[in-house]
Amino acid sequence: MNSPFVSDVPAAEAHAAWREARAAAGCPARVETIRVPVGEAVGRVTAAPVWAQRSSPAFDSSAMDGIAVRASDTVGASETSPVVVTDFEVVDTGDPLPPGYDAVVMREHVHRTAEGAELHAAVPPYQHVRSIGEDISAAELLLPQGHRLRPVDVAACAAAGVVELAVRRAPVVAIIPTGDEIRPIGSELRPGEILDTNSLMLAAQAREAGCEARVTDVVVDDPDAITTALRAAAENADLVMLIAGSSAGRDDYTARVVASAGSVAVHGVAVRPGHPVVLGTAKGDPATPVLGVPGYPVSAALTFDIFAAPVLAELEGAAPRERPSTTARLARKLPSAFGMDDWVRVRLGRAQDQVVATPLPRGAGVLTSLVRADGLLLVPAGVEGHHAGSEVRVELLRGLSEINRTIVAIGSHDLVLDLAASALRAADPLITLASSNVGSLGGLVALRDGLCHIAGSHLLDPATGEYTLPYVDKLLGDGIAVIRLVHRDQGLIVAPGNPLGLKGIDDLTQPDLRYVNRQRGAGTRALLDYELNQRGIDPTTIPGYAREEHTHLAVAAAVAAGRADTGLGILAAARAFNLDFVPVAQEPYDLVLRTDDLSNDLLAPLWDLLSRPEFQAEVEALGGYSCAETGRRVR
Numbered sequence: 161m162n163s164p165f166v167s168d169v170p171a172a173e174a175h176a177a178w179r180e181a182r183a184a185a186g187c188p189a190r191v192e193t194i195r196v197p198v199g200e201a202v203g204r205v206t207a208a209p210v211w212a213q214r215s216s217p218a219f220d221s222s223a224m225d226g227i228a229v230r231a232s233d234t235v236g237a238s239e240t241s242p243v244v245v246t247d248f249e250v251v252d253t254g255d256p257l258p259p260g261y262d263a264v265v266m267r268e269h270v271h272r273t274a275e276g277a278e279l280h281a282a283v284p285p286y287q288h289v290r291s292i293g294e295d296i297s298a299a300e301l302l303l304p305q306g307h308r309l310r311p312v313d314v315a316a317c318a319a320a321g322v323v324e325l326a327v328r329r330a331p332v333v334a335i336i337p338t339g340d341e342i343r344p345i346g347s348e349l350r351p352g353e354i355l356d357t358n359s360l361m362l363a364a365q366a367r368e369a370g371c372e373a374r375v376t377d378v379v380v381d382d383p384d385a386i387t388t389a390l391r392a393a394a395e396n397a398d399l400v401m402l403i404a405g406s407s408a409g410r411d412d413y414t415a416r417v418v419a420s421a422g423s424v425a426v427h428g429v430a431v432r433p434g435h436p437v438v439l440g441t442a443k444g445d446p447a448t449p450v451l452g453v454p455g456y457p458v459s460a461a462l463t464f465d466i467f468a469a470p471v472l473a474e475l476e477g478a479a480p481r482e483r484p485s486t487t488a489r490l491a492r493k494l495p496s497a498f499g500m501d502d503w504v505r506v507r508l509g510r511a512q513d514q515v516v517a518t519p520l521p522r523g524a525g526v527l528t529s530l531v532r533a534d535g536l537l538l539v540p541a542g543v544e545g546h547h548a549g550s551e552v553r554v555e556l557l558r559g560l561s562e563i564n565r566t567i568v569a570i571g572s573h574d575l576v577l578d579l580a581a582s583a584l585r586a587a588d589p590l591i592t593l594a595s596s597n598v599g600s601l602g603g604l605v606a607l608r609d610g611l612c613h614i615a616g617s618h619l620l621d622p623a624t625g626e627y628t629l630p631y632v633d634k635l636l637g638d639g640i641a642v643i644r645l646v647h648r649d650q651g652l653i654v655a656p657g658n659p660l661g662l663k664g665i666d667d668l669t670q671p672d673l674r675y676v677n678r679q680r681g682a683g684t685r686a687l688l689d690y691e692l693n694q695r696g697i698d699p700t701t702i703p704g705y706a707r708e709e710h711t712h713l714a715v716a717a718a719v720a721a722g723r724a725d726t727g728l729g730i731l732a733a734a735r736a737f738n739l740d741f742v743p744v745a746q747e748p749y750d751l752v753l754r755t756d757d758l759s760n761d762l763l764a765p766l767w768d769l770l771s772r773p774e775f776q777a778e779v780e781a782l783g784g785y786s787c788a789e790t791g792r793r794v795r
């Protein structure tokens with residue numbers, strides 16, 4: 161197993177190969193059974209069927225507050241000819257039924273008179289009586305083996321006289337972070353160092369799955385040190401997760417280390433993220449399953465779900481936890497590599513009465529794609545992606561009712577939308593404003609296709625110099641409203657001190673300049689083209705014109721890192737990286753929607769928010785924004 165090449169074993173085959181390898185190495189099929197008091201059993205899995213020791217209720221009891229009577233004494237009672245019962249006893253809910261009586265009349269149906277209790281209806285025997293064993297009868301099977309205990313389960317066990325339960329002990333997961341660059345959470349980082357966020361996350365995932373998690377110290381990139389740590393951890397764990405070093409780099413030792421400590425069943429599965437995963441075992445008494453977890457955070461998180469969670473559930477003899485799913489329509493095209501199971505993170509919202517899924521960034525290092533995800537969409541190995549508008553199945557990471565209360569904004573991204581999202585949530589925890597960035601034009605197309613509520617747009621029409629409205633006419637036609645969100649300053653983002661002394665668009669043709677552009681369809685790109693055209697400047701004379709980034713922040717990041725001298729963007733992006741800014745133009749940023757949606761209750765809190773002076777003040781405090789026309793309907 162010294163080959164650096166990672167194979168592409170289909171996921172199902174990988175699961176099977178690892179299972180076989182675990183059995184062959186002598187890894188235990190189940191963790192041991194322990195006995196725990198019912199009060200401590202929630203979350204554990206039953207190791208044996210649970211039989212009721214006693215009935216519940218254990219006696220006939222009154223189900224209501226009222227009087228206990230003999231049903232036969234009430235025969236013939238009706239509205240027109242009431243019957244007065246003289247032999248009765250007052251009872252409260254839960255009281256044993258007094259001997260000799262067989263029914264209860266609710267007190268609101270009893271008229272107490274001097275003679276006794278006047279009843280206006282006959283009662284059948286056992287009316288409002290909970291009979292012995294109504295809930296549980298002694299010796300019945302209460303719970304099967306392999307059942308993960310919930311609060312209601314332990315309460316039922318206790319009611320049935322069971323005080324102790326035979327359960328599987330919590331599996332122990334050992335987590336070994338590796339890498340010369342990895343530092344414990346809270347460390348001051350030097351250049352090139354990375355915080356050990358994976359251990360924190362994987363340990364929490366393990367605990368959430370009902371396991372005990374133990375994280376070792378970070379081990380340096382030394383195969384002997386990692387082997388020693390693996391052997392030690394395997395002695396006291398039911399599963400060892402070895403983080404990073406799974407792929408083909410110079411310091412990637414995981415496969416080699418696992419081979420030397422035991423055996424490697426699979427190195428490389430046709431899943432993405434998570435491709436270079438290592439599935440193996442470590443020798444010992446008994447042997448222990450080992451999972452080599454790829455270092456990228458999204459790969460690590462999904463590797464836990466895909467490979468660790470099923471094994472841990474199996475060790476407890478329980479069914480793996482399953483997420484509910486829903487069908488959704490894709491907001492945009494989703495290409496996917498053929499031959500790989502592709503786990504795509506998506507945002508979800510309901511627009512035009514259908515759930516719409518917007519893919520989030522795909523990079524395995526983009527942990528926030530999982531933070532923001534409402535669902536996971538698996539594009540199977542045999543499918544080469546989906547067209548925009550296709551119906552797909554999505555595993556839910558958030559409740560459907562929350563998703564139904566999500567305002568879906570697709571289009572150009574602006575910080576003010578983030579601010580609005582946060583203010584809306586602060587005012588009402590049930591509201592979500594989810595915005596995804598596909599550029600202004602992409603947003604208008606998404607609105608046309610019924611895939612969002614609002615499209616954020618600042619699209620300049622070069623022919624008229626007018627923003628957004630000409631495109632609305634061309635693409636969307638009637639039935640469309642346009643609400644102004646803000647005016648914002650667009651300008652050249654430059655390094656601190658503006659070292660090239662750029663004064664405006666005219667300076668972009670300097671031969672030694674390195675420009676970074678926005679992608680085609682982005683409003684900022686259209687603005688640049690307009691300004692160039694006004695001046696008769698040929699875009700191809702601008703060095704770097706062909707180089708594209710997808711967000712204002714990405715442009716600023718390129719300037720901050722010294723990879724570019726300048727790019728057009730908003731002031732807030734420049735500020736985020738402590739860069740300087742040369743204003744070029746002020747542009748309106750608008751929200752485009754169907755007029756029908758103006759009266760949509762879901763959107764009402766947004767219009768209310770835009771009209772509030774405190775919110776407008778907060779927006780202007782960001783710098784580079786004017787709220788002079790915020791909330792005004794311009795179409």
Ligand SMILES: Nc1nc2c(c(=O)[nH]1)N[C@H]1C(S)=C(S)[C@@H](COP(=O)(O)OP(=O)(O)OC[C@H]3O[C@@H](n4cnc5c(N)ncnc54)[C@H](O)[C@@H]3O)O[C@H]1N2
Binds near residue numbers: 166
């Ligand atoms: N030539 C190839 N290069 C890579 C391949 C490949 O097949 N051929 N696979 C790529 C894929 S896909 C993945 S996924 C990664 C897997 O990387 P490794 O498991 O080898 O991990 P490292 O290279 O050591 O680290 C990757 C990345 O993750 C960070 N990291 C590591 N540990 C932690 C931690 N505990 N907490 C947070 N972040 C961590 C590490 O600093 C790196 O940035 O390989 C690709 N390359």
Ligand code: MOO
Binds near residue numbers: 433434436459
């Ligand atoms: O397979 Mo890697 O986990 O995509 O980044």
